Amino acid sequence: MMIVDDVISKDYQEYIKKLLLSNPWYLKQSLDENTKFADQEHFVDVPGWTNVIFNNDGVVQRELYNAITPLAYIAAQHVAFEVNSLYYIRTFYQHPYPGKSGITNPHVDINDENHLVCLYYVMDADGDTVFFDKTNDIENSIRPSFKNYNIIKSVTPKQGRCILFDGRQYHATTLPQKGPRCVINFNLGGSGEFIP
């Protein structure tokens, strides 16, 4: 895992922030994942806002795609990762919910493909991204129980900060308490340091 601060210029950071916050958002009633272990676990499910920019069908939001995608290529250079395909580009927005705190459901973004995750923080916020001591098995991608787990890393959102990590690593979000939290999530295919 690598954390890169100010992965892009301040001007580019401000441009992306302004662009994202002025574009439409789509409400997702639940950010939770289906798991047969839900009764044994104590993670928090909340609604959230998302905007899909790129998916299996290709480019969904052309303006955002053009503006944001260079960020992923710039970031990937920090880990000598050669991007040769895109799986998803999505943005997420959360804000504090009265009386709600804790960690959302541990997940990987894609079960059956090796990929690099590039997680970019659009603004300063609380609501750390946390990483668990469990990884996804691509060949047998059944989510393990998180009745017991250890958090091995916690990263605080900061405008311009980017985390690059192996997409097999289970991760989750801590609910923000002080203000909004906005991220861009890139799922990248290719070869390099984090992909075996």
Added chain:
Amino acid sequence: MNLFHEVDDFLTEEELGIVDNNIMSKDFPWYYHQDSTSTLFPFFSHVIYARNTARDDDDYKVLSNSPMSHFMGPIVNRYCKKYLNKPVEKIYRSCLNLSFGWNVPYTHMEPHVDHKFEHHNLLIYLNTVNQGGETIIFDKYYFEGMDTCFTINEYDKVESVASISAQRGKAVCFDGKLFHSINNFPTNDKRVVLVTTFK
């Protein structure tokens, strides 16, 4: 004299179908607004007719670039004809607002008025908020020279005189110069409302 007029179950089955299948769907676009009365109470909105914030008077025309004008227009016209005994003369502003409870130590959003000129304010609640989220009307009426908002430091200057629960399909109309606000929600319910100001 009542401070407000309310009608339960004002929306038709067809209109409720649009609410369920369109507005509440995952494909409906919402826009983030950091500023409401202040930056303490951000929310999401879908503007149908944008208000003209550059003018203090009502001498402006509004145009819609949202297909939701076809949803909102008949609702407002129906309310006007039935309960105000007149057709809608002019729309000043219309939007769909979606908010969640705010994680701030304040019981309600800042009391405010939408415009400085005479207008009606019609709210149509599109979902039921189980706890909190009421529209509050205060004991203050806008006069020329006043600010259009009481800030959090001025909460002791206003007193709530009415509280209207957010019930799916309910219509509420009141004199737009009455200062009003939204009660905070203690849960993570959402509150979706169609707001229209008109004469």
